[in-house]
Structures are given as structure tokens and as C-alpha cells.
Amino acid sequence: MDASNHPELYSVTELAADLGVTARTLRFYEDKGLIEPRRIGNTRVYTHRDRGRLVLILRGKRLGFSLREIRDWLALYEAGPGQRRQLEALLAKAAERIATLEQQRRDIDATVAELKDIMGATRRWLADPNRKPQHTRKARQ
Amino acid sequence: MDASNHPELYSVTELAADLGVTARTLRFYEDKGLIEPRRIGNTRVYTHRDRGRLVLILRGKRLGFSLREIRDWLALYEAGPGQRRQLEALLAKAAERIATLEQQRRDIDATVAELKDIMGATRRWLADPNRKPQHTRKARQ
DNA sequence: TATTAAGTTGACGTATAGGTAAACGTGCGC
DNA sequence: GCGCACGTTTACCTATACGTCAACTTAATA
Numbered sequence: 001m002d003a004s005n006h007p008e009l010y011s012v013t014e015l016a017a018d019l020g021v022t023a024r025t026l027r028f029y030e031d032k033g034l035i036e037p038r039r040i041g042n043t044r045v046y047t048h049r050d051r052g053r054l055v056l057i058l059r060g061k062r063l064g065f066s067l068r069e070i071r072d073w074l075a076l077y078e079a080g081p082g083q084r085r086q087l088e089a090l091l092a093k094a095a096e097r098i099a100t101l102e103q104q105r106r107d108i109d110a111t112v113a114e115l116k117d118i119m120g121a122t123r124r125w126l127a128d129p130n131r132k133p134q135h136t137r138k139a140r141q
Numbered sequence: 142m143d144a145s146n147h148p149e150l151y152s153v154t155e156l157a158a159d160l161g162v163t164a165r166t167l168r169f170y171e172d173k174g175l176i177e178p179r180r181i182g183n184t185r186v187y188t189h190r191d192r193g194r195l196v197l198i199l200r201g202k203r204l205g206f207s208l209r210e211i212r213d214w215l216a217l218y219e220a221g222p223g224q225r226r227q228l229e230a231l232l233a234k235a236a237e238r239i240a241t242l243e244q245q246r247r248d249i250d251a252t253v254a255e256l257k258d259i260m261g262a263t264r265r266w267l268a269d270p271n272r273k274p275q276h277t278r279k280a281r282q
Numbered sequence: 283t284a285t286t287a288a289g290t291t292g293a294c295g296t297a298t299a300g301g302t303a304a305a306c307g308t309g310c311g312c
Numbered sequence: 313g314c315g316c317a318c319g320t321t322t323a324c325c326t327a328t329a330c331g332t333c334a335a336c337t338t339a340a341t342a
């Protein structure tokens with residue numbers, strides 16, 4: 001069950017270790033239709049191309065896409081007639097994701113501001129418990 | 142099952158509507174030990190104080206704390222000997238949360254930058270497919 | 283009184299990305 | 313001939329914050 005004699009073939013455990021994930025993860029991705037490694041008998045054998053595909057998958061994950069999105073995009077990428085459409089779809093998805101992230105960033109900024117405000121009020125209160133607690137910012141509720 | 146005759150008493154549905162959540166949510170919070178409204182027979186009756194407590198709970202949620210954290214903090218707030226300790230605990234929690242959020246913000250910034258980089262490369266590729274795709278930034282993997 | 287509205291508990295479903303365990307097969311070296 | 317390391321599948325578990333029934337009781341009202 002060892003494929004190390006051939007430089008471009010990997011077992012699950014090998015490739016998983018190589019990519020910094022567990023074998024379970026690779027099998028899970030297969031379950032979800034993201035990869036389909038060859039088999040020798042019952043045993044999975046990953047090629048260099050499979051590895052490349054997995055690198056793409058992991059990058060997608062790191063960028064915050066769900067496995068479903070990644071799978072759909074890869075399928076579309078393989079089946080499509082030209083490249084143009086997929087690249088445009090990719091651009092759209094990326095723009096969408098950027099919008100989401102920038103919204104999250106604004107939410108974070110607002111939350112941090114509110115937390116800092118509460119901290120300030122709390123500190124003033126600790127310094128002088130008689131002074132009424134007074135927030136300078138108004139919360140959204 | 143209507144408590145509207147008394148200005149400070151609410152039924153689940155009333156208070157839920159008032160707070161913009163569902164009755165299920167209030168019962169769930171009770172299950173999790175965050176509130177303990179009085180009962181008339183089997184029926185929940187919320188007082189003005191319960192409402193105040195729920196406002197605190199919802200603010201905690203909005204600021205990104207888990208129900209468990211909120212519950213623990215409320216318990217500590219009720220049981221504690223003075224206020225000083227709880228306020229200091231609150232300060233610590235808030236600082237912790239701010240640190241988490243600022244880390245998230247950095248992650249978002251990095252991700253957005255990478256996405257924009259990919260978009261740029263994709264656009265150049267669309268404009269001139271002969272030119273090799275070339276990212277200016279290097280990803281973390 | 284019969285109906286309806288609102289209350290109750292309990293249990294199962296949802297989404298995500300795997301972890302963990304059980305039970306089993308299989309080739310290899312000694 | 314045996315054990316070990318590694319492979320396989322199936323299936324249930326995790327965390328979070330509720331949503332969604334279902335079955336039942338109680339209270340108010342026409």
C-alpha cells in the first residue's frame with residue numbers, strides 16, 4: 001500500500017500529510033464530489049494532477065468558500081466550453097466574496113468601537129463609582 | 142394568558158415580539174439557564190427585570206459572545222461579593238474579544254487582498270490569454 | 283358549551299467540516 | 313505463520329442557536 005516508488009503517485013496518508021490535512025479530510029472531499037482519485041483495487045491512488053486540484057481546493061477554503069461552492073466551480077471549470085465563462089464566473093464570485101468580507105469588516109469595526117466604549121465607561125465607573133455610567137456611543141438596540 | 146393588564150408583566154410571545162426574537166428563543170435561553178421567569182401555574186411570566194436581563198443578553202450576542210459566556214458572566218454578576226471583580230472580569234473579556242476581532246480583521250484584509258490579486262490576474266488573462274498569469278502577491282501556501 | 287388562541291414539553295432537523303470508533307481486509311517482512 | 317502498519321467502509325458524534333413539528337393542556341370568548 002505504498003506508492004513512494006513512483007514520484008507522482010501518493011497514498012491518502014502521504015498526500016494528506018503533504019498538504020497538511022488528515023486522510024479523513026481527503027476521503028471526505030471525495031464523498032462530497034470534489035476529487036475522484038484512481039483506485040488500485042480498493043485503495044485510493046492520487047496523481048500529481050489530483051494534488052494540484054487539492055491545492056486549489058485548499059486555497060478556496062482558505063479564501064472562505066464553502067466546499068459546495070468550490071465543487072461547483074471546479075465542475076464548471078472542467079465541463080465548460082471555453083475558459084472565458086468560467087473566468088468571468090470566478091470574477092463574479094470573488095467580487096461577491098469581497099463584498100461579504102468588507103461588510104464583515106464594518107461589523108467588526110462597529111463592534112470593536114462599542115466594546116471599547118463599554119470598557120471606557122467601566123473604567124470610569126471603577127475610578128469613581130458615584131459618577132453615573134455614561135456611554136458616548138449609542139448602540140443599535 | 143395575556144398579561145397586558147399589568148404594565149410590567151409579559152407573556153413569552155409579547156416579550157419576544159418586543160425584543161424582536163421568537164418565543165422559542167426565550168424558552169431556549171431558559172433551557173440554557175440564562176433566564177428564569179416566574180410561573181403562574183405552568184405559564185411563563187416575565188417581569189420588567191427579566192426584560193432588562195434579556196436586553197443584556199441580546200447585547201452580548203450582538204457583540205459576539207456565546208450564550209455560554211453570557212450565562213457565566215450573568216451568574217458571576219449576580220453571585221459576586223462586590224462589583225469590582227465582575228467589572229474587571231468584564232474588562233478582561235472585552236479586551237479578549239477585541240483581540241479576536243482585530244485578528245479577524247487582519248485575516249479579512251489579507252483575504253481581500255489575495256482575492257483582488259486573483260481578480261487582477263484573471264482580468265489580465267482575459268485581456269490577453271497569451272500572457273502568463275502572474276500574481277503579484279504570494280499566498281501563504 | 284364549543285371553539286379558538288395561546289401556552290406547555292419533547293424530540294428531531296439544520297448547516298458545516300470533518301473527528302472518532304468499529305469492524306474488517308491485505309500485503310510485507312521476519 | 314504471524315503480527316504490524318496501512319488501507320477500506322459505515323455510522324454516529326461535535327458545536328451553535330435556534331426552527332419546526334407533534335401532542336397535549338389551559339384559558340378566554342362567542
